[in-house]
Amino acid sequence: MKKMKNLVYTILLFMSLSQFSIAQEEDEKEEGDTLEAETQEIIITGTRTPEKIIDIPFSVFKVDKKELKYGRNLSLKDVLADVPGLFLQTRYGSHDTKVSIRGYGTRSNTGVRGIRILQDAIPESEPDGETNIDAIDYSSLSTVEVAKGNLSSLYTNAPGGVINFITDMDFSTNYVKQTNQIGSFDLRQNGVKTGLMTKNYKFYLSYNYRNYEGFRDHSNEYIHLLNSILQIYPDSRTTISVLGNYANGLIKNPGSLTKEQYENDPSQAYSVAVSSDFKRDLGKGRIGIRYNTSFGKKNQNELEATGYLQIRNLQFTTNTLYTFSDRYSLGGIFRYANKSDLFSHKNVFSTGLDYNYVYGPYSSFNNVAGTKGDDLQHENIEKLNNAGLYFQDQFYFYKDISSIFISGRYDDVNISNDNQLFSLQNSVRRFSRFTPRIALNFKITPKIAAYTSYGFAFNTPAAAELSNYSYSSNSGLTTLNPDLEPEKSKNFEIGIKGNVFGKTDALEKIFFEVTFYNTEVENEIVPFVINDAAYFRNAANTNRKGIEMGLKLEMFEGLEVMTNYTFSDFQYKDYTAINYTAGGDTLSANYSGNIVPGFPKDIVNFILNYKFKFRKDFTGLIQWDMDYIGRMYVDDANSDKTSDYFYGNCMLGMNYTAGNFNFLLTGGVKNIFDRKYVGYVNINANPELPPDERRYYEPGEPRNFYTGLNIGYGF
16 A cells, blocks of 8 residues: 555656646747657557557657667667666576566576567567567667567567567668777677668668677677668658568577575586587578558558568577477568547557468487487477457547557467477467457646556467476376466556656756556466476466656756666465476475565666767767666575675767768776676576575676777768
8 A cells, every 4th residue: 555655646746747847838839849749759669550659558668779879789788778667687698688577578598588579560579479589680770669568469479568679770861881899708799781772762781790708608609690671662652671680690508507606606607508518509580571551631541561581590409408490480460550530539540460370390419518419309390370360449539638549469379399209299289369458548738648558468388388398297298288378467557657848957858657567467487497407387376566667857968867766566476386306206385475586676777878069070978877676586485586786887979970971989888896796597497406506596797898989981
């Protein structure tokens, strides 16, 4: 009750700020409201149709382009660390970052789960919800759109939200640019990008090479990234796009450590990770074609169709296996939207169909000291497919002020795994469900809105999570676990967001958002480890509630202050688990009332930006970034938890233009106070071992430096 009162007081505070905005409205109207277009950003990801952020009845965020321009951009954490409500854990190097939104994504020990990942609106996520983000080149982005909370009524397997990485197509002149960056632990990034345009087309192409030795033993990596978009404009209403990307690289995995190993020497690697050469060797490419057009007297109809083909070749190792995996993916997206009046009121209706089919043969051999052995252990063919049909309607029942948002989606997900060595082990799992959502949006002023929503979510197990094991109900006789069921949840949220304008010398604008959410999860999927192999089971019932707050002040002469606070209270309401000893004995444990591991109770971000301008042709940015991460439990039993930690980063960027040439110099320090902290929690690791031998911990980056120089030429 006390927390609810504090939330109400906070919302009332921001509503009182809105009165200040109302007092300014008459003056703004007299000036033509020149700030309106500047602040009403358009975002697509949250609703699958272009809408102003202020009109979307849930929490959305758009990453500032200047942070991408000047930042290190080595990992996903560099790009998204300051988004309110997101929690990112870097496992090692720049890959396998764990992304968590409102508790979704914490269960993953590789890749991303429960959050839909897109690149230029094409899914990087597969039909079962698993996502590896190796093919995204962070140096080629213009922005990232983040829609937080339950999006299952619009996207498959998206109970935690959607993240869309958008390539930089905002250039207004032809250019070519060479990029360079070096840093601690032998970081080296080199690349080239170009943008070409005429009245009838735009073309973007980038290539980036990254080599990184890593701050831990056995954590080196390299990767080649290629990204390209061609946009053709047959007429003023139509765009045809050809989108392609390619990635090829090798990533070594140092593995997790025990608490004693982490405290004594966090740079060391797990001995078995070295002797068995834990690694991932990846080749991945995708090509897509998109047709977008509008029609009608006022262009009130929009039609979009996208087709894409993807091929992935992967080699990876465990302590016992050396696996070769190929995946061939074919997908299509169809979307129709109509913006017109209904009963003399503004109405936005859209509907769409998503389809994705994946065919994936893989084979595993024995791992002999990091090399492929001769003994074939597994030979399987995996098939995934998903068909999803959705609709949404946003009806403005009172002018342009109040709207009701109704959406729903039906998904049918099929996963099959055929054992080519033992045909009796073949198995198929099918998951289907309809997930509706209803939301309300009310504009207190043209620039401040309160919103609330309630909906259902559906999150299937990924194919890798369905791996069967000898202790399942059928003793491992099928390839897929017959016991693991999808997560189902009920989601409620309420919030307020907007911006307030001042006319003082010290304060120009205030942007803010406060969201409270409450989620009831049934059959939550949680990981556990047996002999270094990860498996998954269902927890009976979980309650997640929390508050996300973000505040940005744009002050005098280019000074910006941002602060974000995330409070999370995640608890198992009803959870009885069976654990297994090294000898195969079973132990029953009641975890009801325990805290969900792998997510801190408190997250605080503070960012200070100062944009300076010496001359018209010489500008720059100074940034100070501080983060506080609270303690996290490492397992369902709440047997131990990490220490809370605080660290700071600083960044300096200078941009100089001389004629047609442009020079961008950047530099920064990460973890400037050299704090020692756990960067990644390997949840429920090795329950069959004594507590002091369980490897829960992967250390975060120590203090490190980077600097870069980009040279561009416009023509």
